[in-house]
Amino acid sequence: MNNAMTDLVLEHLRGIRSDVQSLSIKMDALTARVSSLEGGVASLHVDIANVNARLDRVDQRLDRIERRLELADASV
Numbered sequence: 001m002n003n004a005m006t007d008l009v010l011e012h013l014r015g016i017r018s019d020v021q022s023l024s025i026k027m028d029a030l031t032a033r034v035s036s037l038e039g040g041v042a043s044l045h046v047d048i049a050n051v052n053a054r055l056d057r058v059d060q061r062l063d064r065i066e067r068r069l070e071l072a073d074a075s076v
Contacts, residue, residue: 066072 063072
């Protein structure tokens, strides 16, 4: 290869290296964002589970009140 060809290949390789480095930085940022989203979704799942547990307790208390006041069938 002559000198001009070598310089052209090196110039393209430098451009490719720069593009790959830029993509790597963007990929790191996206990875951090996805991790944050995963944490948020996990937190929502915990919150929903807590709400469901509270609703179950309220439902049990309401059933007890209805039975005590004889507003519901005893077989329920």
